[in-house]
Amino acid sequence: MRKTAWCSVVAVAALAATLTACGGEAPANKDAAAASGGDGDIKVGILHSLSGTMAISEVTVRDAELLAIEEINAAGGVLGKKLVPVVEDGASDWPTFAEKATKLIRQDKVATTFGGWTSASRKAMLPVFERSKALLWYPVQYEGLESSPYIFYTGATTNQQIIPGLDYLKEQGKKKIFLVGSDYVFPRTANKIIKAYAAANDMEILGEEYTPLGHTEYSTLTNKVLQAKPDAVFNTLNGDSNVAFFKQLNSAGVTAEKMPVLSVSVAEEEVKGIGVDNIAGHPVAWNYYQTTENAANEKFVAAFKAKYGADKVTSDPMEAGYNAVYLWAEAVKKAGSVEVEAVRKAAGGIALDRPEGLVTIDGESQHMYKTARIGVIQPDGLIKEVWNSGEPIKPDPYLKGYPWASGLATG
Numbered sequence: 303m304r305k306t307a308w309c310s311v312v313a314v315a316a317l318a319a320t321l322t323a324c325g326g327e328a329p330a331n332k333d334a335a336a337a338s339g340g341d342g343d344i345k346v347g348i349l350h351s352l353s354g355t356m357a358i359s360e361v362t363v364r365d366a367e368l369l370a371i372e373e374i375n376a377a378g379g380v381l382g383k384k385l386v387p388v389v390e391d392g393a394s395d396w397p398t399f400a401e402k403a404t405k406l407i408r409q410d411k412v413a414t415t416f417g418g419w420t421s422a423s424r425k426a427m428l429p430v431f432e433r434s435k436a437l438l439w440y441p442v443q444y445e446g447l448e449s450s451p452y453i454f455y456t457g458a459t460t461n462q463q464i465i466p467g468l469d470y471l472k473e474q475g476k477k478k479i480f481l482v483g484s485d486y487v488f489p490r491t492a493n494k495i496i497k498a499y500a501a502a503n504d505m506e507i508l509g510e511e512y513t514p515l516g517h518t519e520y521s522t523l524t525n526k527v528l529q530a531k532p533d534a535v536f537n538t539l540n541g542d543s544n545v546a547f548f549k550q551l552n553s554a555g556v557t558a559e560k561m562p563v564l565s566v567s568v569a570e571e572e573v574k575g576i577g578v579d580n581i582a583g584h585p586v587a588w589n590y591y592q593t594t595e596n597a598a599n600e601k602f603v604a605a606f607k608a609k610y611g612a613d614k615v616t617s618d619p620m621e622a623g624y625n626a627v628y629l630w631a632e633a634v635k636k637a638g639s640v641e642v643e644a645v646r647k648a649a650g651g652i653a654l655d656r657p658e659g660l661v662t663i664d665g666e667s668q669h670m671y672k673t674a675r676i677g678v679i680q681p682d683g684l685i686k687e688v689w690n691s692g693e694p695i696k697p698d699p700y701l702k703g704y705p706w707a708s709g710l711a712t713g
Contacts, residue, residue: 343386344379344640346371346627347406349417349427354394355516355541359619360419362571363441364389366620367416369609370627380631381638388412394515394541396426403430403438413640414439416626419619420515420540421445421488428453437642439630441623443566443588445491446699447711451646455669456626456661457619458589461698464492466674467536467564467587468499470689476533476562477505482523482547483538485512492538492566495701495710502706508532513539518546524554527561535563544568548580558583558678569617570685578683588618589672590658591685599657615683616657625656629663660694669697 348367350360371385379385388410390402399418406412407430414437418424421444431438431452438453446460471479481496483489493510500507508530511523520543527535539547544565551563564585570592573581592603592615602624603616629652634640637648650665662671671694677685701707 342382343384344381345386345388345410345412346630347403347410347412347415347417348387348389349392349399349402349406349415351394351419351423352389352391355543356392356394356419358542358545358575359540359567359572360392362614362617363419363620363623365610366606366616366624367441367627369606370624372609373605374627374631380634381640385631392417392423396420396422399423400426400430403427404434407431407434407436412436413634414630414642414645416441416623416630418442420486421491422486424453425487435642437630437645439623439626441626442619445488445495446701447491449667449669449699451668452642453668454626454629454649454663455667455697455699456622456629458672458674459669459697459699460492460495460701461703462589462672462674462695463566463587464495465499465704466676466689466691467566467585468496468503468505470585470587470676471534471536471562471564472503472505474534474562478508478531478533479505480508480527480530480532480535481510481538482527482535482563483512484515484517484540484543486515488540489538493536495707496536498706498710513543515541515543517543520547520550523547524550524556527551528554528556532561535561537563537565538567539565540567542575544572545576548576548584552580558585569619570615570683571617571620573679573683573685574615578679578681582679582681584679585688586677586679586685588675588677588685590616590618590621591675591677591687592616593677593684593686594658594675596655596657596659598655602657618658621657625654625658625661628654628656629661633663662694664697667697667699669699671696 350364375384392399416439418440419442441456443458443463481493632652633645633649637644649663653662659673673694674691676689677687700711
C-alpha cells in the first residue's frame with residue numbers, strides 16, 4: 303500500500319511534466335489580454351474536488367472563492383473588469399488535477415487559479431504552473447518544506463499549525479503520542495517533522511499508521527491505538543476517512559478526556575459530516591474558526607450564510623480560499639495588470655484585515671503571516687478557541703528557525 307501511494311506521486315509528476323511539455327514552453331499569460339474574456343472580463347480558474355473522497359472538504363472552499371468573486375464584482379471588479387470564474391472538478395484524483403490545471407491555463411487562459419486541498423493535488427499541479435509560468439493560489443495548511451515562484455500558499459505552513467499543536471500537547475502533559483494519517487505526502491512529511499520535534503522535546507511516538515484516502519474500516523487501527531495507550535493521538539487523516547475513524551473511536555469508548563485526538567484537517571465542515579457526538583471535546587489546530595471574534599469575520603459569516611444557507615458553517619480552508627481571491631485582486635490592483643510577474647512582484651508586503659485577522663504576504667516565500675489558534679470542538683459543532691499565538695507568525699516553510707529540524711528538507 304505504501305509503495306503504491308508513493309509510486310502514484312511519481313507517476314503523477316511525470317504526467318504533469320508531459321502535459322505541460324505538450325502545451326509548449328511559452329508563458330501562459332503574457333499580458334492582461336491573454337486572460338480576458340468577452341467584454342473585457344478577467345477569467346480566473348477554480349479547481350477543487352467536487353466529487354470523490356475529498357468533496358466533503360473542498361466543495362465549501364469553492365463556495366467561498368465564488369463568494370469573494372461575487373463581492374469583488376459588486377464593488378466594481380478588478381481594474382474595472384468583472385471576474386469570471388471557470389470552475390473545474392479535480393475529482394479527488396491527482397492526474398485529473400494536472401489535466402484540469404493545464405486546461406485552465408492553455409485553453410481557458412485564466413489569469414490565475416485558486417485550487418487544491420491535498421498536498422498530492424498540489425504536487426501534481428506544481429510542475430504545470432511552473433512550466434507555464436502561471437499562478438496558483440493554494441488555500442490549505444500543508445507540511446511545508448516547499449516553495450515555488452508560481453504558488454502563493456494562503457493556508458498555514460508547519461510552524462503556524464503543526465508545531466503550535468505539538469507545543470499545546472506538550473504543555474498539556476501529553477508526551478506519549480500515536481500518529482494516524484492518510485497515506486500520501488502531507489501526513490508522511492508532517493509525521494517526519496513531528497518525530498523530529500518529539501525527539502527534541504522529550505516526547506515518545508508509540509505508533510505510526512497510515513490508511514489510503516477514502517478508507518472506512520478503522521477497527522484494526524483503533525485496536526492498535528488502544529493497545530498502545532498513548533496520552534494523545536495526532537491525526538493527519540484527510541477527507542471522509544475522518545468520519546469512519548472518529549465514529550469507530552467513539553464506539554470503542556475513546557473520549558477526549560481519556561485520549562484527546564488533535565486534528566489538523568478537521569474543521570467545522572468536517573465536524574458536520576463526522577457527527578458532533580463522535581468528536582466533541584477533541585482539539586484542533588488551525589488559524590481561523592467561525593467563532594473568531596472581529597468585525598471582518600462577522601461580515602464574512604453573515605455573507606456566507608446569506609448566500610448558501612443559515613445552516614452552513616465557515617472554516618479555515620475556505621476562509622483561506624476566500625482570502626486568496628482578495629489578496630490576488632489587491633496584488634493585481636497594485637501591479638496595474640494581471641501579468642504574472644508583475645503580480646508576483648507587487649504581492650510582497652500586501653496586508654489585509656481578513657476574517658482570521660491580519661494577513662500579510664511574505665514576498666520571499668509567498669506564504670502568509672498567520673496567527674496560530676488551538677480550538678476545542680463544542681457540542682454545537684463549532685470550535686472554541688483556547689489558545690492563540692498573540693500575533694501573526696512569520697512563515698518558516700523550511701523550519702530554518704528550529705535547530706531540531708536541520709536536514710529535514712533533504713532527509
